[in-house]
Amino acid sequence: MSLPEGFYIRRVEEKDFEQVTETLKVLTTVGTIAPEAFSNLLKYWNESTVWNDDNDKKIMQYNPMVIVDKRTETVAATGNIIIERKIIHELALCGHIEDIAVNPKYQGQGLGKLLIDQLVAIGFSYGCYKIILDCDEKNVKFYEKCGFSNAGVEMQIRK
Amino acid sequence: MSLPEGFYIRRVEEKDFEQVTETLKVLTTVGTIAPEAFSNLLKYWNESTVWNDDNDKKIMQYNPMVIVDKRTETVAATGNIIIERKIIHELALCGHIEDIAVNPKYQGQGLGKLLIDQLVAIGFSYGCYKIILDCDEKNVKFYEKCGFSNAGVEMQIRK
Ligand SMILES: CC(=O)N[C@@H]1[C@@H](O)[C@H](O)[C@@H](COP(=O)(O)O)O[C@@H]1O
Numbered sequence: 001m002s003l004p005e006g007f008y009i010r011r012v013e014e015k016d017f018e019q020v021t022e023t024l025k026v027l028t029t030v031g032t033i034a035p036e037a038f039s040n041l042l043k044y045w046n047e048s049t050v051w052n053d054d055n056d057k058k059i060m061q062y063n064p065m066v067i068v069d070k071r072t073e074t075v076a077a078t079g080n081i082i083i084e085r086k087i088i089h090e091l092a093l094c095g096h097i098e099d100i101a102v103n104p105k106y107q108g109q110g111l112g113k114l115l116i117d118q119l120v121a122i123g124f125s126y127g128c129y130k131i132i133l134d135c136d137e138k139n140v141k142f143y144e145k146c147g148f149s150n151a152g153v154e155m156q157i158r159k
Numbered sequence: 160m161s162l163p164e165g166f167y168i169r170r171v172e173e174k175d176f177e178q179v180t181e182t183l184k185v186l187t188t189v190g191t192i193a194p195e196a197f198s199n200l201l202k203y204w205n206e207s208t209v210w211n212d213d214n215d216k217k218i219m220q221y222n223p224m225v226i227v228d229k230r231t232e233t234v235a236a237t238g239n240i241i242i243e244r245k246i247i248h249e250l251a252l253c254g255h256i257e258d259i260a261v262n263p264k265y266q267g268q269g270l271g272k273l274l275i276d277q278l279v280a281i282g283f284s285y286g287c288y289k290i291i292l293d294c295d296e297k298n299v300k301f302y303e304k305c306g307f308s309n310a311g312v313e314m315q316i317r318k
């Protein structure tokens with residue numbers, strides 16, 4: 001469950017701009033992003049909290065993380081868990097895991113699973129009653145290894 | 160596309176507490192919620208905005224809606240669209256439709272589809288590149304009628 005020697009995990013920071021956007025290209029289109037826009041995004045992500053009756057516990061709405069190779073300061077993997085406050089289940093929290101990508105140079109080392117484990121741990125530490133994600137059929141086996149099971153069908157509409 | 164005579168749609172308000180929680184019971188467990196806690200939730204939902212480069216356009220993070228029967232002020236249906244700001248697709252917005260429920264007394268009148276149409280319109284008016292939702296296999300046909308198509312598999316992990 002813990003990261004292999006030589007890696008650490010932390011929240012995304014401004015200095016990760018180029019490496020995070022590059023890593024996300026294995027998942028989908030990233031496009032052109034100005035560094036200042038990325039800074040503004042991180043500012044928003046770092047300031048957004050979820051209402052919590054227990055005021056002592058600060059719940060971050062966005063939890064963008066990176067696993068970093070210590071030796072070279074290379075981003076090996078990135079992902080996020082977004083926290084939603086609902087009415088159902090007594091005003092429960094639901095976690096949404098999003099935008100998971102592993103740097104091709106670091107694939108096959110189990111880092112993807114360790115990233116998911118960490119994001120799940122963040123969600124449950126906030127008290128989420130469940131954590132969900134959407135994936136391609138071909139990734140179902142991977143998420144099963146991470147402790148997830150099939151819950152339904154993802155439907156989409158695009159402009 | 161427009162609501163039938165005698166119905167209107169608006170954001171959820173404090174006075175909807177009992178009817179909205181009741182309506183959501185057709186979807187899943189709601190449990191016991193104190194009216195003050197519901198007020199605090201609405202306050203949070205009404206104050207949470209999504210960072211937007213175009214400052215003129217205010218984007219609400221949560222968009223809880225009700226379709227109301229004018230004559231009796233009865234909540235006929237409820238649902239939400241949550242807006243997420245991402246890195247991918249040039250810092251795009253993604254809409255998540257959640258917690259859709261139609262009051263059993265009002266089922267079979269096409270109100271569910273009209274609710275989804277309205278939530279989709281809200282998401283696209285903010286500029287979302289896509290809007291997604293998760294549903295049971297048995298509801299796929301309904302969402303196809305609303306213009307959605309299969310996009311993947313929903314996976315979950317529960318405590
Ligand atoms: C678990 C996971 O990482 N799921 C991702 C989702 O978070 C991401 O937003 C989407 C982008 O695909 P798109 O570019 O086709 O919208 O792909 C996958 O569904």
Ligand SMILES: CC(=O)N[C@@H]1[C@@H](O)[C@H](O)[C@@H](COP(=O)(O)O)O[C@@H]1O
Pocket residue numbers: 088130152186187188256257258259260292293294295
């Ligand atoms: C489109 C739609 O309304 N989907 C809902 C989802 O929003 C809701 O949160 C969940 C609750 O189920 P649960 O109580 O088993 O978590 O059911 C469905 O997946």
